Amino acid sequence: MSKRTLFFSLIGAVALGGVTAGGFALAxxxxxxxxENGSATYTAPSAGSAGSFTYTxxxxxxxxxxxxxxxxxxASSKLDPKEAELRSAESATCRRTSDETSRCTYTLKATQREAAELDKGTWYVSALATAQDGGTTFVPRTASFDVTR
Structure with a gap:
């Protein structure tokens, strides 16, 4: 085997190894x-029905x-949730709308008695999204809504 053939074989092996390693790093x-398109709403309970909080x-x-x-x-609680704290929070219901996207909705019902105990004023919503590949995104204040009497 000539030196030239050996040299080009080594260059090819190094290049292939680099592409493979780069592929593993990306994967x-x-x-x-x-x-995206997040919204939060609060509906106070009425005489015959429960109230609700919904985040979509x-x-x-x-x-x-x-x-x-x-x-x-x-907001009045001065709470400052961290990503680790949201890992044990309640989950939204997520339905796939495409291979990459899901519409997620979280709903919590509140009776008149429960609603009477809620702090009035502005509330914030924190969210922690986890992808199938393990990637996460934490948003400490993704939406806000008002609780009124």
């Missing part, structure tokens, strides 16, 4: 999910969505 690095958002990631954790909290 093993999870992307972060995105949250579109969550996208190229690997798909595993779950969305949601926490609603009053």
């Amino acid at each position: 093993s690095t999870p992307t972060k999910p995105t949250l 958002t579109d969550v996208s990631d190229d690997s798909g969505i595993r779950n969305l954790k949601v926490l609603a909290w009053p």
